[in-house]
Amino acid sequence: MKAVLVAAAVMAGGVSAGHVGNVANHWKAHEEFKAAKRGGYFENETCVPTCTTIYSVITGSPGLYTPPTPPSTYALSTPSSPPSPASSTPAVVPTPIPHTCPTPGTYTFPATTVVVTESTTVYAASTTEVPSGTYTIGGITTVVETPTTIVVPYATTKTETEVVTTVVETTTYVCPTPGTYTIAPFTTTVTVSETVVVVPVITSYAPGTYTAPAVVTTVTETDVVVYCPFSTPTPTAYAAAPPAASPAAAGHPKPHKAKPTPHAATSAPSSSYPGTSPSLGGSAGDHWAITYTPYTESGQCKSAGQVAQDLRLVKNAGFTTVRVYSTDCNTLPNVGAAARAVGLKMILGIFIGEVGCDNGSPHVADQLAAIKQWRQWDLVELIVVGNESIFNKFCSVSQLRDLIVHVKTTLAQVGYTGPYTTTDVVSAWLDYDVKPICEVIDVVGTNAHAYFNAATEPQNAGEFVAGQLRIVENVCNKPGYVLESGWPSAGKCFGKACAGRSQQAAAIASIKKSVGKKVVFFSFGDDHWKAPGDCQCEQHWGCGSLFGV
Known part of the structure; x- marks a missing residue:
């Protein structure tokens, strides 16, 4: 199945303003040069096929804890034959919802809301594009302040009949000294020039209401999967960072000066916000x-x-x-x-x-x-x-x-x-x-x-x-x-x-x-x-x- 990851909602329509001054023109020139040098960047862009099933939902406080011994997998059900014109996996936690689009056309996906009543840890999967080489990825990173023994859950992948799935396992780990430990990572070797690697991710969600907004998108290929993410509150990820490929340089961004504005300072009301971010702004001078x-x-x-x-x-x-x-x-x-x-x-x-x-x-x-x-x-x-x-x-x-x-x-x-x-x-x-x-x-x-x-x-x-x-x-x-x-x-x-x-x-x-x-x-x-x-x-x-x- 061809999979296309849309990690933010794709809305119908769009704006059609022209480029503004030297800012956009300089950027466009760099992009066109890059496209020519790479042999048609925009026309020949491809998506590496992937198919990932999400497994296991465990509730409880995020961080270090000792969970009950899990079975080898917890599976979220996936329809065996998706209905037309599009189908989706039901959302039980605020992870991106996959919608299957079997034929070209315009699809409308309704808004979806998930209410999380207690801290929830989700074992899912992420992808990252990497060049050839050997990478150590996955696992869970934790910091300990004293020598200790911990029992941690971690996500890993298993492949059966060419289907990659994410499973949950636990391990007992001895931390002999204070420090930062990455527990249960795995090593993968990429032999082709560039490919997409599936990385297990452990993500924790705080209590709150999560909404995936309504999406209208036009699909031009067959068997495309569109992922619609949930918005606020934003989840916090605890997984070890996956590798990433060195990207081609983007074109020069050109800061552009604003046009004259009619809003004078004298018309501004006083701020009612109670405070400011402690990490931003000048602390002295x-x-x-x-x-x-x-x-x-x-x-x-x-x-x-x-x-x-x-x-x-x-x-x-x-x-x-x-x-x-x-x-x-x-x-x-x-x-x-x-x-x-x-x-x-x-x-x-x-x-x-x-x-x-x-x-x-x-x-x-x-x-x-x-x-x-x-x-x-x-x-x-x-x-x-x-x-x-x-x-x-x-x-x-x-x-x-x-x-x-x-x-x-x-x-x-x-x-x-x-x-x-x-x-x-x-x-x-x-x-x-x-x-x-x-x-x-x-x-x-x-x-x-x-x-x-x-x-x-x-x-x-x-x-x-x-x-x-x-x-x-x-x-x-x-x-x-x-x-x-x-x-x-x-x-x-x-x-x-x-x-x-x-x-x-x-x-x-x-x-x-x-x-x-x-x-x-x-x-x-x-x-x-x-x-x-x-x-x-x-x-x-x-x-x-x-x-x-």
Whole structure:
């Protein structure tokens, strides 16, 4: 049976906005070059056939415990002959629901709700694409503080008559010293150039109501299986991380400046949210983070040495965090290594630079695969899915919401437990019904550039940015952060907002004073590889020198 994994809901219809400026065009050029080099990336993409049956449901508190001795397997029933036009396995726990689509056509899958009344541990299966090599995967990882003996359940796979199933077994394990132990992993060898490996996963769900939203999808092949995931509350995965293949580099993400917004700071209500995330924002001083893209003036990729030199300057200027937009140009290994060396944290991004943001898009899938492989979570303060993707009409609200859920579910399986958000201009948060997005993010993000508000003079930029932040905090009733804010050193005037070096200095000083602890300043350096744009300003947002960079 041919299986297609849809790890976020695929909604009918979509948006059809054109590419916006040099941001999307530069991305598209890189994608087209990559497609040609790989021999038709978009036309010849294939899905490796898999068929996985989920076994065993055990209830109880997640973590280390001694379960009753189980039989060799607990099986969830699967229909032997699926009815037409589509069939599904009944959901008894909030694991993705497989729907079988026997023939091409448009299928509608109704919303499904599962109520979990007590902590539930599910033994399921995950897949990961890997190149040839030998991998140790599966098992369960635990940390012990004293020498002890533990009895743990673990998931493993068995193959009978070419059917791969997941079974539950237990083992008694002696931990002779304090430390981290991975219990009962298994080794597999991949001999072909690239394949999909099934990895046992042990996932625990807290009590709560889980909903798989209604999905409408068009299928063009026969015997396709569509998986519809459940949303909030988000499950926590305890399994050992599976291996991941090295993805091809995504195209350059190009941060795009927002157009002028009519929402003035004076109209912003006060935030009613009771607190903020303790792990985000500047704990001292008046600046927290700055955006960083590892490109030379001509738009080529910087070397690891150049990146390391840049991040030393960022650290010496008093910043604690850098925000990156994507994974291209070896961003994760190079920026990650440099950040670790100097003691900086990172805000990671999954960049959407074209219309359509479902999780199957190549430029999205490549970025997610790169993050899964890198997974240095101790460096990560926040993950941002999409940058002004609603404003640019690259995503609908439902598409972006589903992509965020997919990213959260995928990265939970490899150990990430930190916060998520998306970021957009204030007009996007106000002009659309964004409640579905608010429900799946941990903090709310906005890009707020006072330069594009004709009524704001540079010395009042901080007041404007603070007002924009209060607006989006109240939209979602969650703590908010400004993930881009700056002022250009050259460009046109918009009413009272004029670009220039002295104006930039005054604006940055105002933003630092008003809201610097919750702002990611834009940006480390000028971006000479960009087109000037209508504002004649796109190349001139570098403000690092004002911090001593």
